[in-house]
Amino acid sequence: MLKRVATTMGFAAFAVLAGCASNEPANPSPYAQAQGTYQGTLPCADCSGIKTRLNIRNQDNTGASFTLKSTRIGQSQEPMKTKGQVLVLHDVGPNEYPLVYQLKGTNGNTIYNLLPLNSGDLKLLGKDYKQVQSNNDLTLRKVN
Numbered sequence: 001m002l003k004r005v006a007t008t009m010g011f012a013a014f015a016v017l018a019g020c021a022s023n024e025p026a027n028p029s030p031y032a033q034a035q036g037t038y039q040g041t042l043p044c045a046d047c048s049g050i051k052t053r054l055n056i057r058n059q060d061n062t063g064a065s066f067t068l069k070s071t072r073i074g075q076s077q078e079p080m081k082t083k084g085q086v087l088v089l090h091d092v093g094p095n096e097y098p099l100v101y102q103l104k105g106t107n108g109n110t111i112y113n114l115l116p117l118n119s120g121d122l123k124l125l126g127k128d129y130k131q132v133q134s135n136n137d138l139t140l141r142k143v144n
Contacts, residue, residue: 028061029058029061029062030088030099030101031058031059031061031062031063031064031086031088032058032061033116034056034058034064034086034101034116034122035056035057035058035064036055036056036120036142036143036144037053037054037055037056037142037143037144038052038053038054038055038056038121038122038140038141038142038143039051039052039053039054039140039141039143040052040137040139040140040141041073041137042124042136042138042140043134043136043138044072044073047072047073047074047075048073048074049073049136050070050071050072050073051070051071051073051079052068052069052070052140053068053069053079054066054067054068054069054103054122054140055067055068056086056101063085063086064085064086065083065084065085065086066083066084066085066086066103067081067082067083068081068082068083068084068103068111069081070082082105082111083105083106084103084104084105084106084111085103085104086101086102086103086104087101087102087103087104088100088101088102089101089102089113092129093125093128093129093130094128094129094130095129095130095131097115097125097129099115099116100113100114100115100116100125100129101113101114101115101116101122102114110127112124112125113125113126113127113129114140115131117139119142120142121139121140121141121142122139122140122142123138123139123140124138124139124140
């Protein structure tokens with residue numbers, strides 16, 4: 001009986017140590033989950049669309065910064081570059097989304113509110129955190 005208890009305890013200790021050896025955090029932060037590059041073409045009121053490339057960089061799981069390159073199709077060849085911080089908002093909007101990423105420019109203005117999708121992509125929300133009614137694709141697809 002004593003040998004069986006010792007063996008069981010040995011397996012339990014091994015399982016705990018094996019879990020600690022993993023490089024993946026058990027519950028990655030929302031900032032780590034957002035990290036990556038996204039791209040897509042967002043709607044534009046006075047042009048054919050805004051070609052968008054968003055890069056989010058995780059900062060030690062306590063925050064994230066972003067670089068956004070936007071090119072107005074048919075109006076500009078050179079992308080406009082915007083930098084800032086990513087805020088994680090919980091339970092916001094009329095639908096109380098559990099998680100929304102808000103891009104804040106360096107002067108504190110809100111650039112975009114983005115809803116993470118199960119696919120890993122991000123969907124553009126309105127300033128009021130409501131889904132925008134549009135025939136256009138409002139998704140920035142994760143490319144890496």
